Amino acid sequence: MHTALEGVSFDACAGTFLSVVGPxxxxKSTLLHIAAGLLQPTRGSVFVFGQRLDGVNHRASYMFQQDALLPWKNVRENVALGLTFRGRSAAESNQLAAEWIRRVGLDGFGDSYPAQLSGGMRKRVAMAQSWIVDPDIVLMDEPFAALDVHTRLRMENEILDLWAGSGKTVLFITHDLEEAIGLSDEVAVLSVGPGSRIIARHKVDLARPRNLLDIRTESRFQELYKTIWSGLRQEVLRSYERD
Ligand SMILES: Nc1ncnc2c1ncn2[C@@H]1O[C@H](COP(=O)(O)OP(=O)(O)O)[C@@H](O)[C@H]1O
Ligand SMILES: [Mg+2]
Structure with a gap:
């Protein structure tokens, strides 16, 4: 048996944007699966707003690293999927889907199928899909890892726009420390596995709203990067040795 995580004790403050980085x-994905209730921890438990999680976490929605769109459904149907599962009427689902398609900048693409869209556009659909159900918690697992760097910056800015003022708690998984710092209120660092645990948590005191196009050149950003990287670097080196 492989012990992916061990002795992880970890909490997210409601309404904040928290990133987890690690080699x-x-x-990282294991941790997120546990938070989503898709995976039972061998030991220990998860509490969601004070209640012990038993089964799937219904307060959360999930955005995967891989494309999780249904290829045989068009954009509108994909966006409305979560509402359909929750038994909302077709009229209500359609109206909300149209609203979200507009919010993520896909006006005019409601009838298109995933295969007809670019990678960035598919991420927009996935974003609308996870936010339309108005979850209290949004779990994201390296959602932009497959995008080119400019599309990625743009999507990161858009996630921040969606999140700002929403009151939602975001748990964002990434291996990219720059992305983590740019987006988050706090960055947690996981050690190399097996038996990975949280080895540090860093508050990110950069002002909001943030413009991710420019933030990397700010001196405070670079300071934070150096501090957090000095710990993460060791784990990355150890992961090279392990492999
Ligand atoms: N279903 C599984 N069965 C056995 N080992 C697994 C399973 N899923 C993940 N692992 C192992 O657990 C470790 C952590 O995986 P994962 O959470 O996907 O890491 P990350 O997302 O940080 O890249 C890896 O070594 C992986 O090979
Ligand atoms: Mg992963």
């Missing part, structure tokens, strides 16, 4: 294979 590849350390257990």
């Amino acid at each position: 590849s294979g350390c257990g």
Whole structure:
């Protein structure tokens, strides 16, 4: 048996944007699956707004690393999927889907199918899909890892626009420390596995709203980057040795 995580004790403050970084294979996706209730921890438990999680976390929605759109459904149907599952009427679902399609900048693409869209556009659909159900918690697992760097910056800015003032708690998984700092209120660092645990948590005191196009050149950003990287770097080096 492989022990991905061990002795992880971890909390997210409601309404904040929290990122978890760590070397590849350390257990980031495992942690998120546990938070989503898709995976039962061998030991220990998860509490969601004070209640012990038993089964799927219905307060949360989930955005995967891979494209999780249904290829045989068009954009409107994909966006409305979560509402359909929750038994909302077709009229209500359609209206909300149209609203969200507009919000994520896909006006005019409601009838298109995933295969007809670019990678960035598919991410927009996935974003609308996870936010339309108005979850209290949004779980994201390296959602932009497959995008080119400019599209990625743009999507990161858009996630911040969606989140700002929403009151939602975001748990964002990434291996990219710059992305984590740019987006978050706090960055947690996972050690290399097996038996990975949280080895540091850093508050990110950069002002909001943030413009991610420029933030990397700010001296405070670079300071934070150096501090957090000095810990993460060791884990990344250890992950090279392990492999
Ligand atoms: N279903 C599984 N069965 C056995 N090992 C797994 C399973 N899923 C993940 N692992 C292992 O657990 C470790 C952590 O995986 P994962 O959480 O996907 O890491 P990350 O997302 O940080 O890259 C890896 O070593 C992986 O090989
Ligand atoms: Mg992963």
